[in-house]
Amino acid sequence: MSISFDSTVKIIYYRLNLFFKGYLMQLFKRIVIITTIFSAVYADEKRDIILPDLSVKLLDGKQVRLSGLLEEGPLLVDFWATWCAPCKKEMIFLEEFHQKYYEEGFRVLAISTDSPKSMSKVKSYIRAKKHTFMVGLDPNQEIAKKMNALLMPTVLILNKDRKVSWYHQGFIPGDEKEIEAQIRTVLELDQEKVGE
Template identity: 30%
Template sequence: MRMMKVLSAAVVLLAACGDAPPGTVAVGKPAPPYVAQVLDGDRTSLADLQGRPVLLNVWATWCGPCQKEIPALEALHREYGPRGLRVVGVSIDQASEQQAIREFMQEHGVSFDVWLDPSGDVTSQFSMVGVPNTFLIGADGTLLWKKVGPVHATDNELRGLIEKSLPAT
């Protein structure tokens, strides 16, 4: 009997980790009003970036797949940043790891913005389980694309959506 209760609880928990319920984070819906901290300590938010498309990547220094995707994110930043895309990495490392985050950024040649979220607010607001997760948010704040797992700079779907989200030249 006890085993049945444990199994029932596990099924409920696993179901909770699936797709987000209606009205939460979904492509075509507004992105959550997310607020974080930049490395210098100031507060920032997605609302501060409204009017520009944002590629929001959630990662951690200890995450192997996160480390492997950094060159792709950097390539997207260098290619599309001058045209208006804002690439933002959100680190969920502990608050005491700021120096390790800075060293990670330097070691991996990260030149895009990095926000800190040691409390993991981003994971609950974006209905995430694990890292990396990446979200493309349009200039109007609408979620255009999301990916669980590492991003690839050659992803044609992502590149097409970035192109469509950029201001006309």
């Protein structure tokens, strides 16, 4: 029984392919674990940092400052992009939280980091999904860089003093519960300050 050169190459290719697929999958899993650990540690470092009073251009063309948005109460800032599937899943819950806590002074500002060429996609996406929260534009990612929001989505919850009370990167199902818990916490702290 003789094995041809072609079949030998195919067998070697197949075995190497299986090996590398397994190896790459293990490598990917390790990277995800390390990234998760780093994000958790990094999030703790971001807490209580006071952000500069940044100016943001909204989808409707208006310019707003963080200080102006925080006059009513706490603010959730979400960095997202139209190409980011987890961002879109998270935004469903952000709309829900915006509606639920709006009367308590809570606001949501979703800042798109889409490129200048993709800005028309942002407008059509927001219209199609009927989101009612504020949408900011950061086409050159200048604001995202200042807030260390280079992974999509990134959520920061700010209290009225522009302090970061919570920082989170990424979104997997179940994260919405933690986001809402953090919203409630910052609202309770805000109410305590008003009562003092």
